[in-house]
Structures are given as structure tokens and as C-alpha cells.
Amino acid sequence: MSITVEHLQKTYGEQQALNNVSFSIKKGEIVGFLGPNGAGKSTMMKILTTYINATSGNASVSGFDVRDHANDVKKIVGYLPEHNPLYLDMYVREYLEFNANVYGISKQRISEVIQLTGLSPESHKKIEQLSKGYRQRVGLANALLHDPEVLILDEPTTGLDPIQLIEIRQLISKVGKEKTIFLSTHIMQEVEAMCDRVIIIKKGEIVADKNLDDLRTQNEQTIIVEFDFRVEDAFLKKLPHVKAVKNTYGFVYEISFSTQEDMRSSVFDFAHNNELKILQMNLKNTSLESLFLQLTS
Numbered sequence: 289m290s291i292t293v294e295h296l297q298k299t300y301g302e303q304q305a306l307n308n309v310s311f312s313i314k315k316g317e318i319v320g321f322l323g324p325n326g327a328g329k330s331t332m333m334k335i336l337t338t339y340i341n342a343t344s345g346n347a348s349v350s351g352f353d354v355r356d357h358a359n360d361v362k363k364i365v366g367y368l369p370e371h372n373p374l375y376l377d378m379y380v381r382e383y384l385e386f387n388a389n390v391y392g393i394s395k396q397r398i399s400e401v402i403q404l405t406g407l408s409p410e411s412h413k414k415i416e417q418l419s420k421g422y423r424q425r426v427g428l429a430n431a432l433l434h435d436p437e438v439l440i441l442d443e444p445t446t447g448l449d450p451i452q453l454i455e456i457r458q459l460i461s462k463v464g465k466e467k468t469i470f471l472s473t474h475i476m477q478e479v480e481a482m483c484d485r486v487i488i489i490k491k492g493e494i495v496a497d498k499n500l501d502d503l504r505t506q507n508e509q510t511i512i513v514e515f516d517f518r519v520e521d522a523f524l525k526k527l528p529h530v531k532a533v534k535n536t537y538g539f540v541y542e543i544s545f546s547t548q549e550d551m552r553s554s555v556f557d558f559a560h561n562n563e564l565k566i567l568q569m570n571l572k573n574t575s576l577e578s579l580f581l582q583l584t585s
Contacts, residue, residue, distance in 0.1 A: 290315045290438050290468035291336065296345035298331050298492075305331040306342070307492040315437075318464040320479035321472040323489040324584050329472035330370055332489075333442045336470070337367045350437055366431035370442040370472075372423060376416035380407060380426055383415060384433065391434045401429040405459060421452030428459065439463065441471040445478055450514075450538075454568050457481045476577055477512075481570050488583055495583045503576050509547070510572040513555055514540045516565040523562075527554055542572065 291313040298306040305328045313319050321329050334340045335347055338358040346353065352360040375383055384398045402411050405425045410418055415426060424444060431439060445456050460469065461482050473479065479486050480500070488496040508531070519541065521533045529547040536542055545551045552569060559566050 289313065290317070290350055291470060292346075292348045293332075293336075294346045296332075296335065296347055297343045298328075298335065298340075299343045305492050306335075309345070309489070309492070309494055311487055311494060311497055313468060313470060315468055317485060318461075318469045318471070318483045320483035320486045321470060321489065322474065322476065322479055322486050322580065323472075324474055327474075327489045327584075328492040329474075329489060330442055331492075333367075333369070333440055333470075333472055336361075337365055337440055338362060363434065364437045366434070366436035366439045366467075368424075368427045368431045368439075368441045368444055370446065372427040374415050374423060374426060377414065379414050380411045380418070383426065384429060387430050388433055393433055397433060397435070401432045404432065404463070405429040406455070419452070421448050421455060424448065424452070424456055425459070428456075428463075432463065437467060439467050439469045439471075441469065443472055443474075445473070445475070450540075476580055477570070477572070480572060480576065486576065488580060490584050496579060498576075498579070500576065503579065508544065509551060510542055510544045511552060511555055511569060512536075512540065512542055512572050513559075513569045514538070514567040515559060516567060519562075519564070524558075527551070527558060539567075 289312045293312070294310050296306050296309040309332065321332065323329050335342050336349060336354060338354050338361050341355055348354060349361045350364050354361050378386065381398065381402070384401065385395065388398055402408055405428050407422070407425050407429055410422050415423060418426065441460070444460065445453050448456060483500060485499050487494060516539065518539055521535065524530065524533045524541060524543055527543065529545045529551065531544040531546045534542045543555065555569060556566065
């Protein structure tokens with residue numbers, strides 16, 4: 289297992305942040321840690337990255353106990369905290385070189401992570417000149433510098449605009465092909481877009497641990513798609529098996545279908561035949577939404 293948590297408890301005075309939490313994550317999984325604000329997500333992340341100790345219970349990363357072998361854990365974990373700590377007066381490459389020296393990493397690796405995270409066009413700028421999306425890329429690049437086995441990302445898309453969201457999602461999914469990723473969020477769409485599995489926490493307790501495939505209803509699906517132009521609902525309703533069409537904002541549409549067939553290819557064909565570009569397309573897990581609301585309301 290890449291991550292193992294057993295009966296973990298964390299209290300701050302009289303406040304219990306985590307209560308008897310247990311779960312495990314296999315190597316290569318992308319797992320979403322989903323819960324409302326204040327549920328205990330950040331506390332769990334800080335324990336797994338050795339920033340704080342649990343009150344009781346055990347946790348390990350790649351077999352290393354987070355309390356007894358903290359230095360070994362730090363060598364194999366890349367961490368992007370919720371509030372991305374950056375030296376704003378440093379240049380992008382300068383900042384990465386500073387952290388690479390801490391790890392004893394070659395400058396060649398700096399160039400690799402800049403390319404991997406799409407920072408090349410901005411690498412000559414000071415961090416204070418970057419947009420929120422590019423600052424998140426710098427944080428991810430820094431987390432990837434030492435080529436960690438496990439990535440722990442705390443609310444990695446908070447505060448990003450729709451375009452930045454898409455870019456960071458794609459980047460995390462790309463990196464996830466080679467690493468174990470554990471990411472916290474309170475946004476269900478983030479889990480749907482990037483994860484294989486979801487763990488839901490409420491008031492410090494695990495209330496669900498499910499594979500996303502197991503949550504998807506068999507005879508109904510909703511596709512969220514963004515085109516580069518507005519499309520009349522009546523045209524989208526001509527797609528086969530359409531149940532409902534909703535324009536949520538801008539050029540983004542939720543299209544519900546009543547069928548077991550994956551309808552994403554039909555939406556793609558519709559766009560191609562009508563000379564439209566698809567800017568994003570995701571399956572919306574209606575069962576996940578219902579489960580989340582049921583368990584956390």
C-alpha cells in the first residue's frame with residue numbers, strides 16, 4: 289500500500305478533528321478526499337506529510353511510519369498545501385533552484401518539471417507576476433522536484449477560474465499516470481474529473497469509501513460539456529437518448545441521457561458535425577452527488 293491509516297485520532301484541546309479514521313490507498317490510485325469545509329481534510333494531509341502528529345493511531349506512507357520515520361516520508365512525498373507557500377519576489381526558476389538545492393537535485397530536473405507543468409512560457413517571470421493558475425503550477429512543480437512516489441494535494445484548485453481549473457485538472461491527471469495521488473477537495477466535480485475513488489469525511493469521521501465506477505447508475509448519465517459557441521437546447525435535444533438539457537453558464541451544458549451506452553462519443557460527433565470545439569467534457573456522477581448530500585447535509 290502507498291498510504292495506510294489505522295484508527296487515527298487528532299484533537300486540538302477539546303475539539304476532535306479526526307475520530308478513529310482508517311483507510312488505505314494502493315500504489316497508482318488517484319483518490320479524492322471529499323468533505324465540507326472543516327471536516328478534517330487538511331488535518332489528515334498535515335499528518336500524512338509529517339507537519340503535525342496524530343494524537344493516537346498509526347499512519348504510514350510506502351511502509352514508513354509518519355511519526356517514527358518522518359525524514360523517509362518527506363523523501364517520497366510531494367506536498368501542495370491548501371495555501372500554496374511561495375516566495376513572491378523570486379523568479380520561477382530561481383524559486384525552483386532554491387528548493388532543488390535543499391533536495392540536492394540537479395538543474396536538469398528543474399527544466400524537466402518546468403516543461404512537465406507547462407511553466408516554460410512563464411519561467412522567466414517573478415512569481416508575483418503570475419496568475420493564480422500559474423502559481424498553482426509552480427507549487428506542483430515544486431512538489432514534483434524530487435520525483436516523489438506519492439503526491440498529496442490539499443484543495444489544489446481552490447480559487448481558480450474555469451480555464452485554470454481545466455488546465456490544473458489535466459495536469460494532475462497526467463501526473464497521476466505514474467504516481468499515487470491523494471487530493472482533498474470539497475468540490476464533487478474535481479473528484480469526478482480526476483479520481484478513481486472517493487473517500488468522504490464528515491466531522492472527522494469517514495462516512496463513505498467508494499470506487500466511482502460502483503457509484504455510477506447503470507441507466508442514466510449526465511455529461512457536462514463546454515463548447516466554444518452557444519448552442520440552442522433544441523439542437524442538443526436531438527441527440528439520441530436525451531432526457532434533459534441545461535445551460536448552466538456561458539457555453540457549458542449539462543446533458544442527461546437515459547441509456548447504459550457511454551454518450552460522450554455522440555456528443556463529440558455532434559460537435560464535429562456542427563463545426564464546434566469541445567473545451568471540456570466530463571461525466572457527472574449523479575450518484576456521487578446524491579451520496580455526498582445525503583451523508584454530509
